[in-house]
Amino acid sequence: MRKLVLTLVFILSVSHPLLAKSVDKSLYKGLSKALATKVEANVVGAASKILSVDEDDLKALNALAIFYYESGKHGLAKIILDRAIKAHPEFTDLKNNLALVYFASGDKKLGLLTLKDAAGDSSLSEAALNLSSIYVEHRDYQKALGPLSKSFSKVKGSLKSKSKPAIALTNNYGVALFGAEKIKESLEVFTYAHEAGVKDSTLLYNYAMLLTHKGKNKEDAYKVINRLKFLTDDQKMLRKVELLEKTLDNKK
Amino acid sequence: MVGKMYFKSSLLISLVLFLSAGDLHAKRKRKTVGDVLKKIESIKVKKKKNLLPDSKKYLKTKTRVNLRSVKPPSSNRFYYDEGTSEQELEKITDEQIKHLYGMTQKFKKSSRRGELWVRLAELYVDKAKLIELRLQTDYDNALAAHQSGKRKRRPRLNLKPAEQYNKKSIQLYEWFIRDFPKDPKIDQALFFLGYNYFEIGKVEKGRAKYTQLTKRFPKSPYVDESNFALGEYYFEREKWKPAKKHYDKIARNRRSRLYSFALYKGAWCKYKTGKTKSALKDLERVILEGRKAKSGDRGNKKVSRIRLASEAVKDIVVFYPEVYKVQQARGYLNRVVGSKSAPKLIEKLAYYYVDRGDKFSAKYLFKELIQESPFSTRAYEYQHQIVKMYSAAGNQKVFRKELFTWIDNYGPGSVWRRENKKNKELMASSDKLIESTLRNYILQLHQTAQNSRAKYTQNLTKDGYEMYFSSIKKSEHLDQMNFFYGELLFDMKDYVGAAKNYNKVVARGNKAGKYYEQSILNSVLASEKKIPTASEVKTLVADNKEPVEFTSNLKIFEKAAIKYVKEYPKGENVSAIKYRLGSLYYYFNQYNKALPVLTNIVENHPKEKDAEYSANLILDIYNKKKDFEGLEKVADKLLAIPGLKGSNMAAKIADVKQKSSFKRAEKAAASGGNPLKAALSYVSFIKSNPKSDLLNVSRFNAALNYEKAGETSEALKYYRQVLVAKSSGSKDAELKKKSRRFLAFLYQKTGQYAKAAAAFEAYSKKYPKDKESLNYNYNAAVIYDGLNFYTSSVRNYEKYRKGSKKADRNEVYFTIAKMWDRRKKYPSKAIFFYNKYLNSGSANKQKTMEATYRIAKLHDSLNRKTLSKTWYNKVIARQRKLGVGVSFAAEAKFKLVERDDFKKFRSVRIPASQARMAGAVQKKLGLLDRLKEKLKQVVAYNDAYQIVAALTLQGESLLHMSNAIYGAPVPKTLKGEQLVQYKKGIDNLAGPFKKQAIESLKAAINKAYELQAYDDSVKKAASLLDKVEGNTLTGDLQVMQSFWLSKAGL
DSSP states (O other): OOHHHHHHHHHHHHHHHSSSSOOHHHHHHHHHHHHHTOOOHHHHHHHHHHHHHHHHOOOOOOOOHHHHTTTOOOOHHHHHHHHHHHOTTTHHHHHHHHHHHHHHHHHHHHHHHHHHHHTTTTTSHHHHHHHHHHHHHTHHHHHHHHHHHHHHHHHHHGGGGGGHHHHOOOOHHHHHHHHTOOOHHHHHHHHHHHHHHHHHHHHHHHHHHHHHOOOOOOHHHHHHHHHHHHHHHOOHHHHHHHHOOOOOHHHH | OOOOOOOOEEEEEEEEEEEESSSSTTTOOOHHHHHHHOOOOOOOOOOOOOOOOOOOGSSSSOOOGGGGOOOOOOGGTTOOOOTOOHHHHHHHHHHHHHHHHHHHTTTTTTHHHHHHHHHHHHHHHHHHHHHHHHHHEEEEEHHHHTTTSSSOOOOOOOOOHHHHHHEEEHHHHHHHHHHHHTOTHHHHHHHHHHHHHHTTTTTHHHHHHHHHHHHHHHTTTTHHHHHHHHHHHHHEEEEEEEHHHHHHHHHOOSSSSTTTHHHHHHHHHHHHOOOOOHHHHHHHHHHHHHHHHHHHSHHHHHHHHHHHHHHHHHHHHHHHHHHHHHHHHHHHHHHHHOOTTTHHHHHHHHHHHHHOOHHHHHHHHHEEEEHHHHHHHHHHHHHHHHHHHOOOSSSSHHHHHHHHHHHHHHHHHHHHHHHHHHHHHHHHHHHHHHHHHHHHHHHHHHHHHHHHHHHHHHHHHHHHHHHHHHHSSSSSTTHHHHHHHHHHHHTTOOOHHHHHHHHHHHHHHHHTTTTHHHHHHHHEEEEEEEHHHHHHHHHHHHHSSSSOOOOOOHHHHHHHHHHHHOOOOOOOTTHHHHHHHHHHHHHOOOOOHHHHHHHHHHHHHHTHHHHHHHHHHHHHHHHHHTHHHHHHHHHHHHHHHHHGSSSSHHHHHHHHHHHHHHHHHHHHOOOOOOOOHHHHHHHHHHOOOOHHHTTHHHHHHHHHHHHHTTTHHHHHHHHHHHSSSSOOSSHHHHHHHHHHHHHHHHHHHTTTTHHHHHHHHHHHHTTTTTHHHHHHHHHHHHHHHHHHHHHHHHHHEEEEHHHHOOOGGHHHHHHHHHHHHSSSHHHHHHHHHHHHHHHTOOOOOHHHHHHHHHHHHHHHHHHHHOOOOHHHHHHHHHHHHHHHHHHHHHHHHHHHHHIIIIIHHHOOOSOOHHHHHHHHHHHHHHHHHHHHHHHHHHTTTTTTTHHHHHHHHHHHHHHHHHHHHHTSSSOOTHHHHHHHHHHHHHHHHHHHHHHHHHHHHHHHHHHHHHHOOSSSHHHHHHHHHHHHTHHHHHHOOOOOOOOOOOOOOO
């Protein structure tokens, strides 16, 4: 990418608009709509309109990068994010996205480093949250708890809207609490999610497991197990649920 | 990219004007109309060569007269008395003839008929003479009328009517001689026969009759007449000697009636034969005879002699110069003609000398005459004659001296003039003559000066003019003289003096005069000669942008030019003069004065070349003022002039307007303040000039300015228009090239990466030799790679690699290998390119390590055990050699340990046979130790991930050892206490391994958390630990992998 970068530097140095123009808000709306279509021509068209006005526009570059990231065109996503970071080095969330591109490209080590760089000292950012997920996945619960706790308090209100990230965050927060031997708090988180109407089978299974093994009221566990059985068609999940139910049955 | 504007212009119609295409971008070689016309042209009016007027003939020296060809007057003049009426005489003669004829008829047989015949014959002779005289007189009158143009045809002298009477006379005389041969009047008959025969042209017969008479009747009174007739006969035929012989016969007789005649004619014969002195003596005798006759009795003979004497006096003037010197003239003439008549004769002699071309003698006599009476009216004429003599020939110094003497002595202010002032007519004529003489002299001299261009002659002429103007204050010819003096001074390059003289003509205001208009014009031309040169103008004006005042000479020119233009608005040269004036205003930055003058030229002289130049200057004034809007407006005004429609000039103006429009856009762009305005100006130009040859330049510049203004989509639009426009030359091609390049970057800039990649590649394809092309291939490759367009990416990488001469060109092998590696489906291709990279001799150690490692991994993934082992070892070896790539070496080392040592360790099973059990355990322990040692080597790399991996593997191995011991078949023979002891022994043996395994796994986890080395190793460690510790719940809990993308507020 060296050549490209070099050339870009040239362009930026000589063709930066002398008169900064503010981007019309309608263009952002257009971009949002285009992203929803998931059609490359629409997204590129909408983004280029904004970039025509401001070639460093953060939202347009980021949206474009996300589109390519989600399209599996990680190389281009990385190019665009590099460009965006160069224009907005202070905006660390771009590094978060770049880290995700690294992860998606299989470069986990670089992804983790970038994510840590993005998160910095913040415990309330997408990067911190993503880092927490990695911590939870690798059972480094203590590190995960801080960001998850703060994020949970922010997203728990949106659980009712069935926000997948919020559900995942809640689940992982519950797991982390359990891993950190905060059983009660863990159960409270899962209970909260359950009561919020979360229908995610993974979260409900974890909840059911906790209730089965650590709960005081078997009925609560059965309720969750039954709900889980009702919600999922995943045979593997159903088998695991049946085993769990047997465990519960055998519990005195 | 922006910041460099394409084009250069200058308004010039090619002129000029102004715009000439130049270098690409802003390096402008401006060339304005001013630059083009920056030479001060002189007025294109060629000063007319004015012919000097013809000078009067009298200034020419009289041609020398061949005085020897002069003859005395016809002798007939002396036969008849003055005042005789021929008509009356002829009438009487006719009556007498009629009467006598009747008598002859009546008495034709009479013996006295002879007398009647003679008398009638005499009358016939008289009649013939009268008719001849009449016919001759008529002929002379008709000839004069013909010569004066009053009569067309030249008259012919027909004497036949007279000859009829001569013939009748001859018949009668012949009859008389035939019938009366002894009659006493025979001599008379012979005389008249001779006479009549001569008259009818029968000369020989006539001469024979005369000869017969002189021989037969020597004492006859008709002998003298016959001799005179014969003398006249020969005289007329210029046979001077025989003529003189007959005259001499008469001159011997002083009493002869024809004595003086014979002397006079004989004198002429002598003169003609060179005996001038003798001839003069004879004339003196004729004069003497005349004097005698004057004092004597009256009579025809006396009158004839007096008249003859007066002719002789006149002829003395002719004969004298041949015999005596001029200094003797006065004494001689006093003696011969008397002191009273001498002065008149001296004057005649002086004039005769003039006719002879004897200037000295003539001047001598004239001076003598002047000295005699210096204030006489004639004195002025005598000096004039001297001047005339020397006017065109002879010694010019003498001439000028005499001329100036004449003017001094007789001109205005002279004593002579005062003395004669009452004679106004004389004064007027003398003034006129002096003026005309002096004028003609000067003009002749001027003509010579014009022809020769000799400085000397020019100076003489100049002196002449000065003399003229100092002497002549009033004359109708003053305009002429001032004008030609101006011409002379102009030729002598005294332009100020010339202009003064022209201006005098103008000041007199005789507009109808021949010299008025030319003088105004020449005044302009003369004053123009003194205006500053181009270099002087440059110095005067320098870099001044403000109006610069005219120099004094320029002001003179300006005044003259304005005067001419005002007086002759439709003059032949008016456009050239206006242009000169207008251009001078232009050069001196006096634009407000220049514009109306130049505009006037274009409006009133649209077909003139000056109109074209003027249009150029008008446009350039606006150009200089950088008032391009104004320029375009004035261009429209010019184009609206009817006379310009369809002309070349109109086309040029339209072109300039077009370029101005472009320039305006360019100016807006150059100001840098408002690139959008500049872009819009170019767009306006494009719309207004859809066929302009600057269209593509404008599109390009519009694009550049739009880009500068941040209107990238518009910039893209115009760059694309440049690309699709028809090419019309190298500049166009260059614009297209740049547009193609800029488009690629703009696509990239606006996030249109696919188009950017295509544009980069297209550029490279279109301009394969361009130094940037390979880089653009690289750019295209990178973008295509990002878009997962692998084939396109590889194609561009390859182009780059093949074309590039840079040392790092083979780095693309690594990139291509990585691309194949990422795709996972083509490990062999990845290995191939990694190998190519490694074989290319790259100096990049990190990539070398990574490539080596990836080859090992790919072989590993393909289950190529030997190859993968080889390559893992290469990784380790290269790390050691290169000093970089620790993580790769650590992982390679770990992979080898895991794959070989760990596998070998695990493969050792503890048999049920007690005999072999100990051996197997021992072997396994040995392998475990060895494994641990190897893992220590892995840890020694100090790579976080491999430390965790090593600890995990060590924990797993220990756990395996523990499980293997615990899992060893229990000998069936053992029972009871032995079995208890056995199990205790197993515990003792396996327990520590388990404990160590837990410690190792925990260490792995802790190390991972500590070093933040989160990967599968730590997960594995945790999982193993769960199993060891029986903590399955935590492991069973499912973590949801969900990454949060930052939407940046969108």
